[in-house]
Amino acid sequence: MEQIEKIRKQLEQDKEKVTDLKSLNDQRVAYLGKKGYITELNALIKEVEDKKTFGMEVNALRKEFETFYEEKKQALEQLALEEKLVKEAIDITLPSKKIKRGSKHPMTRITEEFEDLFVSMGYTVFEGREIESDEVCFQKLNLPKGHPARDAQDTFYLKEEYENYLLRTQTSTAQVRAMEANQEKGPLRIVCPGKVYRRDEDATHSHQFMQIEGLVIDENVSMADLKGTLELFCKKVLGEKTKVRFRPSYFPFTEPSVEVDVSCFKCGGKGCSLCKQTGWIEVLGAGMVHPNVLEMSGYDSKKYQGFAFGTGLDRFAMFKYGIPDIRTIYGNDLRFIEQFDRLEDTK
Amino acid sequence: MKLSRNFVKDYIDLDDALSIKDIAEAMTGVGNEYDSAGALIPCTKLITGEVLDCYDHPDSDHLHVCKVDIGKEVLEIVCGAPNVRKGLKVIVAEVGAQLPGGEIKAGKIRGVVSNGMLCSKAELGLDHKFLEAKDKDGIHELPPDTKVGIDPIAVLGLDDEVIDFELTANRGDLLSILGMAYELGAIYHKKVKEMDCTYQSVQENITDQFTLKIETKDCPLFLAKKVVGVTIKESPDFIKNRLIASGIRPINNVVDISNYVMLETGQPLHFYDADRLGDTLIVRNAQNEEKLTTLDGIERTLTEDDIVIANKKGSVGLAGVMGGLSTEVEADTKNILIEAAIFDNVKIRKTSKKILRSEASNRFEKGIDPKRTYMAIERSCHLLEKYADATILSGRVTYDQIKAEDTVIAMTQEKLEKVLGISIAEETMISILEDLGFTVTKQEEKLLVTVPTRRLDIHIEEDLIEEVGRMYGMDKIEGKLPILKVTVGTYNKTRREIKNKLVGLGLNEVFSYTLISKEQARQFTADNFTPIEIADPMSEERTTLRYSLLPSLKAIYDYNKARNRKDIAIFELGKGFFAENGYQEQEKLAALLSGDYYLGIEKQKFDFYMMKGMVEELLDYLGYQDRYRFVTDQNMPKEFHPYQTAKIVLQGKTVGIMGKLHPNIAKEDVFAFELNLDNILQNRGSRMTYKEIPKYPSMEKDVAFLVAKDLPAEEIITTIKKAGGKLLQKIEIFDLYMGEKIGKEEKSLAFNLTFADPKRTLTEEEVMEIFHKIINEVETKHKAKVRDK
Structure with a gap:
């Protein structure tokens, strides 16, 4: 029993000597190893009388050591981990x-925005062709050969054997294509965005640009429906306060025809440099589909009426993003293109 | 069309209280846009004066110091004009006057005070074509009897206002003062006044001495009259000033009258020197290669699409476009043959596009009211008699195949409401139509509208609806939302997703031109195709429709590179064109990559395998996983590196190309690919269906082979796949080694193989059996050795 007491006392002293995992392990060997103090105490059991008490005491001592060992080990490991983590510190500002x-x-952004808006109103995006025949681009839109209104659209015709083919000057070709493709010759609701080409180039004109055409055919659609539709569209695209104004105009493929102005979104209609002090900006051409156009594509103009509208997508992109020169859009300077690199706030 | 307010006032009463802007805006409101509206002479604070005294400037060899009486005071003004002298009546711009050249300020000129400026006509803002040499060299000399202290512009007769209209192509009728008067009359509810076409004629009859032969269907109406004994001189001021306000240069009274009548009626006239013309006039189509010298002295070569006027000797004028030199009215002309005709508008358009677009050809192109043809020839006789001392022969040579009559169109209120979406009272409709000069009679529910011949643009009920609508006010239409059947709108989602994917992969989208040069069109492709060219290109750079998008991307690369841009990753989605059974359009996707891809401290440059990864990612995303291959080929475009380029083959069909650009065309490492999206998307059929998640564990084995350096990895994979059978689920190459530890002509490829069976757990023995079989196969087939670890 004295032995036990002696070792217990020694243990108290040895506990203080433990500073790291290695010295802790040394103590474990010293106490619980093959020749450890506590192991050796076990051997003494043969020699003592009160084996039971002795055994209990040794066990208690072993327990004490083990408790000490586990607690110390955990503490030291925690310490070591903390030290390791400190060493692993990085510069998060790199x-x-x-x-x-x-x-x-x-141009893709504005196209997608317009498509989404019209698709949500039940329009289908109709894909047109860029090479068209004179017939589809002009004649079936009520512009026969030699028609003076062709002047407004200086045309790239294709060479020789494709003489009667051209690069479309307007997405209005989609009107013809969509009507001809419709077997039932019934209601239609389409928009057609796409590239168009005109033999003309300066600061405000590019020989290639983009338009979007819309067409609705039904038994009872009127100029009032056209206006309501464009009001909704312009409000969504240019802001809820936007007002829409109709001015009579002329397009061979619509009758009546109107130019559509919107209240200037920069000054709100007070007059500024963008709207040339008028408070209004011309943005679309529109009208009721000319009966000749309906008939030429197989529609019964007595039964069906339609409205159509068209606008330059480039123009809207220029308005929306404040791009002053159309040539910037097609210039493909990466310093320009990279500015359009994030999700837009679409309220 | 420039509208002179003074001119149109001959035919319609316009309230003086209306400003020219008011009138212009009112016209815009009914569909006639204008470019500008304002005073013909846009100057303020001008006053007539008399030079009381004029002496040389003490400090100058050309300046004069003048004392000028302007009625209310006498001003001291320094003037540099050589013609300034004592007693002259002059145009004075007072201090504060606004002139086109700027504001007049008081100041000292070389030490002498000058309180204003004496003006030349040039300084008043008249277009140069209206100025004579004396107007540019010196100040304007007003008539000696001019009062002092009044408005000099009124003295000059230039106190006019002008609206410059940009008319729509259908309103040919507005290319005349009369047409404008009718339109303004409709707006302001005023009646149009009659034109004076009266004159005396003598016994002598043109039909006795003149023969007209119309030998073409392109001239449906031709009228001729003859006047004799004209005096060629300057026109009266009012004619000159109205021509100037209308943008036409006065020449002499006879020529001016032909222009004046054209402006009034919209009918171009041509005056021939009757003696030089002879007694016969023929209208016919030109012969191919026929030669004609026009008024401007240029010899023209004609085709059968041109219409010519000829006499017995040959052609003397290009109908509707330009007269000929040989029969022109000149200073010694005495007798005149007047032509008023209508020529086919399409033919005139063709000819004038080739030769000259003139005031006359523009009117022929847009169409002419046949009744005006008659009116114009009579009006010109009236004016020639009055202002050129002409004696008018009786009779008229007439060829008229048109026999124009007013048309009657029926319209209903119901249809108008259906088209416009608003209701307009019948009385309102009628009064609008009557204001426009149409006659309306009621027949039950219908209105029968008689449309005068001058409105060539009105044919159908919808045209009348537009007339009523535009005068009523298109903007009074209240917008409403159409009530239509619910339908589902659709759009091309795939294209959008492809763009999103590429943007997500870090690429910038570009938009370039379809038209490129002939040389460019053949670049970046080894395909055998027929390019499509433009008939009349704007420049050498834009002659051909592109087949591949890559030439455009390369140009964009060069552009940005020249601006010190190093990292370039761009793509474009657009069409490629070629001729085959007509013309073909194919949607293509192209990308070009150069510089750094990964950013940060450990930057990483683009390389072939990154590009390959992008192509795979895109094709896999589109559902083509394991259905495409990359193959090399001898026949690669010369713009690509011959040993770092691959064709992309999808289900046996070449759908694209990818590779490094040849160092000949790009000094830096540039990679590019192009996919034919139309071909790729043709057979899309990947529906997503659930596959059961494996319940049993898989087993992995690694092996590295030493093989010949030039052996494509794909061949080993094929062998492994074949030997591995069904249980081999996945093959991955995880290491490539070439270097000192192995032979010079060798490479080591390490594979990770995954084995599994969805129905059970595999045993080590059976996997090892397959594994050894694989090793065996690879070793024998590819002369490979397993590399020891």
């Missing part, structure tokens, strides 16, 4: 590893 961000061209 640059990240990532790929460059891509960007979607403003």
Whole structure:
């Protein structure tokens, strides 16, 4: 029993000597190893009388050591981990590893915005062709050969054997294509965005640009429906306060025809440099589909009426993003394109 | 069309209280847009004066110091004009006057005070074509009897206002003062006044001495009259000033009258020197290669699409476009043959596009009211008698195949409401139509509207609806939302997703031109195709429709590179064109990559395998996983690196190309690919269906082979796949080694193989059996050795 007491006392002293995992392990060997103090105490059991008490005492001592050992080990490991973590500290202000961000061209953005808006109103996006016949681009739109209104659209005709083919000058070709494709010759609701080409180039004209055409055919659609539709569209695209104004005009494929002005979104209609002090900006051409156009594509103009509208997508992109020169849009300077690299706030 | 307010006032009473802007805006409101509206002479604070005294400037060899009486005071003005002198009546711009050249300020000129400016006509803002040499060299000399202290513009007769209209192509009728008067009359509810076409004629009859032969269907109406004994001189001021306000240069009284009548009626006239013309006039189509010298002295070569006027000797004028030199009215002309005709508008358009677009040809193109043809020839006789001392022969040579009559169109209130979406009272409709000069009679529910011949643009009920609508006010239409059957709108989602994917992969979308040069069109492709060219290109750079998008991307790369841009990753989705059974359009996707892809401290440049990864990612995303291959080929476009380029083959069909650009065309490492989306998307059929998640564990084995350096990895994979059978689920190459530890002509490829059976757990023995079989196969087939670890 004295032995036990002696070792217990020694243990108290040895506990203080433990500073790290290695010295802790040394103590474990010293106490619980093959020749450890506590192991050796076990051997003494043969020699004592009160074996039961002795055994209990040794066990208690072993327990004490083990408790000490486990607690100390955990504490030391925690300490070691903390030290390790400190060493692993990094400079979180260093640059990240990532790929460059891509960007979607403003013309795609505006096209998708318009498509979404019209699709939500039940329109189908109709894909047209860029090479068209004179017939589809002009004649079936009520512009026979030699018609003076062709002047407004200087045309790229194709060479020789494709003489009667051209690069479409307007997405209005989609009116003809969609009507001809409709076997039932019944109601239609389409928009057609796309590239168009005119033999003309300066600061406000590019020989290639983009338009979107809309067409609704039904038994009872009127100019009032056209106005309501364009009001809704312009409000969504240019802001809820936008007002829409109809001015009579002329397009061979619509009758009546109107130019559509919107209240200037920059000054709100007070007059500024953008609207040339008028408070209004011309944005669309529209009208009721000319009966000749309906008939030429197989529609019964007695039964069906339609309205159509068209506008330059480039113009809207220029308004929306404040781009002053159309040539910037097709210039493909990456410093321009990269500006359109994030999700837009679409309220 | 420039509208002179003074001119139109001959035919309609316009309230003086209306400003020219008011009138212009009112016209815009009914569909006639204008470019500008304002005073013909846009100047303020001008006053007539008399030079009381004029002496040389003490400090200058050409300046004069003048004392000028302007009625209310006498001004001291320094003037540099050589013609300034004592007693002259002059145009004075007072201090504060606004002139086109700027504001007049008081100041000292070389030490002498000058309180204003003496003006030349040039300084008043008249277009140069209206100025004579004396108007540019010196100040304007007003008539000696001019009062001092009044408005000099009124003295000059230039106190007019002008609206410059940009008319729509259908309103040919508005290319005349009369047409404008009718339109303004409809707006302001005023009646149009009659035109004076009266004159005396003598016994002598044109039909006795003149023969007209119309030998073409392109001239449905031709009228001729003859006047004799004209005096060629300057026109009276009112004619000159109205021509100037209308943008036409006065020449002499006879020529001016032909222009004046054209402006009034919209009918172009042509005056021939009757003696030079002879007694016969023929209208016919030109012969191919026929030559004619026009008024401007240029010899023209004609085709059978041109209409010519000829006499017995040959052609003397290009009908509707330009007269000929040989029969022109000149200073010694005495007798005149007047032509008033209508020529086919399409033919005139063709000819004038080729030769000259003139005031006359523009009117022929847009169409002419046949009644005006008659009116114009009579009016010109009236004016020639009055202002050129002409004696008018009786009779008229007439060829008229048109026999124009007013048309009657029926319209209903119901239809108008159906088209416009608003209801307009019948009385309102009638009064609008009557204001426009139409006659309306009621027949039950219908209105029968008689449309005068001058409105060539009105044919159908919808045209009348537009007339009523535009005068009523298109903007009074209240917008409403159409009530239509519910339908589902659709759009091309795939295209959008492709763009999103590429943007997500870090690429910037570009939009380039379809038209490129002939040389470019053949680049970046080894395909055998027929390019499509433009008949009349704007420049050498834009002659051909592109087949591949890559030439455009390369140009964009060069553009940005030249602006010190190093990292370029761009793509475009657009059409490629070629001729085959007509013309073909195919949607293509192209991308070009150069510079760094990964950013940060450990930047990483683009390489072939990154590009390959993008192509795979896109094709896999579109549902083509394991259905495409990359193959090399001898026949690669010369713009690509011959040993770092692959064709992309999808289900046996080449659908694209990818590779490094040839160092000949790009010094840096540039990679590019192009996919034919139409071909790729043709057979899309990947529906997503659920596959059961494996219940049993899989087993993995690694092996590295030493093989010949030039052996494509794909061949080993094929062998492994074949030997591995059904239980081999996945093969992955995880290491490539070439270097000192192995032979010079060798490479080591390490594979990770995954084995599994969805129905049970595999045993080590059976997997090892397959594994050894694989090793065996690869070793024998590819002369490979397993590389020891």
